[in-house]
Amino acid sequence: MTTTPWLIRIPDVFAPFAPQILEGLGARPRKALGSDYHLVDLADPSALEDSEWSIFIRWALPVDHAWPCCPQKMDGFVEKAAQGILKKFGDRAPQAIFTGPLLPGAPHPYYKHLATNLRGRVLQLFPTLPVADVESQDPEAGTLFALVGKEGLYCGIRSPREANGFYPGGTKFIRQSEAISRAGAKIAEALHYLKLHRPDLPAGAHWLELGASPGGMTAELLDRGYRVTAIDKAALDARLDRAPGLTFVRGDVDTFQPKGEFDALLCDMNGDPRGSLRQVVRLSKSLRPGGKIVFTLKAAGADTPGEMLELLRAAEAYATASGLELIARTHLTYNRQEFTLFFEVG
Ligand SMILES: C[S@@+](CC[C@H](N)C(=O)[O-])C[C@H]1O[C@@H](n2cnc3c(N)ncnc32)[C@H](O)[C@@H]1O
Known part of the structure; x- marks a missing residue:
């Protein structure tokens, strides 16, 4: 001791x-x-x-x-x-x-x-x-x-x-009053957290966003001067109609075929986290070298710490075996029963 x-x-x-x-x-x-x-x-x-x-x-x-x-x-x-x-x-x-x-x-x-x-x-x-x-x-x-x-x-x-954070206790307070969804605070906190490990992405960087509706995270990315290609089966909030820098694809991520290259990928899809991660790995092939991935690992079905650790272990093993480098993993203040994993492509 x-x-x-x-x-x-x-x-x-x-x-x-x-x-x-x-x-x-x-x-x-x-x-x-x-x-x-x-x-x-x-x-x-x-x-x-x-x-x-x-x-x-x-x-x-x-x-x-x-x-x-x-x-x-x-x-x-x-x-x-x-x-x-x-x-x-x-x-x-x-x-x-x-x-x-x-x-x-x-x-x-x-x-x-x-x-x-x-x-x-x-x-x-x-x-x-x-x-x-x-x-x-x-x-x-x-x-x-x-x-x-x-x-x-x-x-x-x-x-x-x-x-594991710049602030005493680790929490950066994020105002949410005007937000499209509470997920906006999650990406704001995640981007702040990422600065512990990597410099900010430059303004103009192009994000591919999987599971974007209603668009809280999309709005945060656009606010920072990033471009976003967002995909969801459901519509985005009307406040994002004709937002500069945004391309919205209404459809299923599983069949989405990207055109061009991206600097970063964000995934906050619900459903089976293993299926979401499979799509992240598939679409990570469209990232430039050094591209960043922010992935919300939803752990809703895991009820005990042992089950959550098992889920994390399997997700990390699959991602690293698929060529992604794990930069960091954490539970953010604005996460519920889910974790945020950060990867980089070689
Ligand atoms: C938790 S919500 C995302 C919230 C969003 N990040 C925000 O900032 O408001 C999850 C979304 O994933 C979408 N989704 C789940 N599986 C999908 C799939 N296979 N293809 C397209 N969208 C999917 C759902 O339609 C839902 O809108």
Whole structure:
């Protein structure tokens, strides 16, 4: 067992399986924190990267500094916490510091403000940090992340890529009020997540989108200046009529014969995930070298973590045997019982 505890986040859709997931990872629980977080001892921290159970972990941080306390009852919490952070991390040169509440979904406003105030004070004590905003982080450089909640303060340094997200806790909040469908948030989050592993696709890149209706994802891609050829048996939302950059093919993906080459492929088809992946592999032949694939692996029929892992294993084995390189796999905040897999073609 390492002496440094880890803060790991298990999304609430997997909460019923938390004991099994922790065991699979070789993690011994110390304490549950907030709604999604667990403070654990890890037999081997490399399990967070190497173990198949890591798919159930949204975000993870080694806790080099913890202050279990009740901030609301503590006089001068922000100043004491900031001085504690300076003492612990002052000589470790993080690229940036970001703070967040331990309750990711609907944080108590008190802790949201506390996290903001804490960051403000810590920045005064670390005046020369090279990176000021979340989106400018180098995914491979160490960032100081600090989470606060009614259980106290938990901090550590980890690169965004290793932690599995640029934001404390891993969630980028995506506004959905005007969205055509909730799937729009999924591709927005997926594209943001992909920056942990690959640079953005350039504006003008051409996406082939399988299972596009009603078009939430299509709208997000078009908003970013991409071109989209979208296919679905069902119609797109009328708001996408005559959208510049969009070609819509009404029909069955299984019989679709593409013309030309694409830079990226997106698949959010429902139905049997194995059938969807077969079409992804078939149509990946129309991608340029280096082309990216974002694939939602729907796990609706898999009821237990064991069944979900079996599905993932089979999908990844089939895709890699078909020549696709797996870049990353994760469960995004805006995913339900499904995973997002990222591939690249050689
Ligand atoms: C979850 S919805 C997609 C939502 C969409 N990504 C969005 O952003 O609004 C799944 C879609 O896959 C489509 N689909 C499933 N199998 C298909 C097939 N073989 N050919 C064409 N469309 C298919 C369905 O018609 C459905 O519209």
